[in-house]
Amino acid sequence: MAETEDSTRERILAAAQDLFARHGFDATPTSKIATEAQVPKGLVHYYFNRKPDLLTALVDKLPSEHVELGEVVVDGDVCTSLCRFVDRLDRNLDGSSLLSHLLWREADTHEVVRDALQARYRKMVAQIGEVITAASRHRIAAERISAAAALLAHALSFRHSMARHDGGAGHGDGASMDAEVRFVAEALAS
Incomplete structure (x- = not known):
């Protein structure tokens, strides 16, 4: 054949x-x-x-980072919603940690890669903002949502770019990421 x-x-x-x-x-x-x-x-x-x-x-070939809100949002629980969002992104990364690492490394010298990764980052920030808005029962100022989404997206992007170096776990230190998510959620609640 x-x-x-x-x-x-x-x-x-x-x-x-x-x-x-x-x-x-x-x-x-x-x-x-x-x-x-x-x-x-x-x-x-x-x-x-x-x-x-x-x-x-x-x-x-990078997997889609789009996550349906209905799959992760828990009404009134920003922390759990964000943890579920992070978990979904991590599962999407499972099959492509080597590719993700390679592309992050090449972004410094290849504009097409840098542009694609920047676009993925902007989409991630937007999605995190949507998760926060959908999960929160009270109104949060747009500036605070933007800052929280950018902070969490930075942490996730760094973790995904380093996934190849974490001994094969694929997601870095999950406990640390949970702590970061809790920190962001608590800051938004105050």
């Missing part, structure tokens, strides 16, 4: 992801990607015109 174009493309992407993670984007020639994927070098360029197109395709 002949291999499909999709599986060939996926093999190339998997090889690129692995090699970029081990050696970095700039230190990985397309010939090495072809060898790792067990395809002719020309096939790498058939699917990806330029080497940076591989990074763009890897960015597209």
Whole structure:
């Protein structure tokens, strides 16, 4: 049975992801990607015109960070709602911690990666703000919600960017994240 174009493309992407993670984007020639994927070098360029197109395709492979509010919001309980939101994001990360780490590292030198990660961060801030608003029974000033959402998004982004270095747990120190969420929720309640 002949291999499909999709599986060939996926093999190339998997090889690129692995090699970029081990050696970095700039230190990985397309010939090495072809060898790792067990395809002719020309096939790498058939699917990806330029080497940076591989990074763009890897960015597209990141799992969606969208979480339905109804799945996490507990009416009147901002802390539990935020903990449930964090748990959902962590589960989404489970299968892509290596990819996430790779992309965070490459964001310093590749604009397409940096732009994609910044857009994901802005979406995360917006979603955290929506969770806080939906879970709270009292009105919280928009500035406080924005500050709390940005603070929590920074903590989550840092944790997700470091997931590869936490001994395989995938989420860093969960107890610490719970403490950070509680701190944010208590600050909003005061």
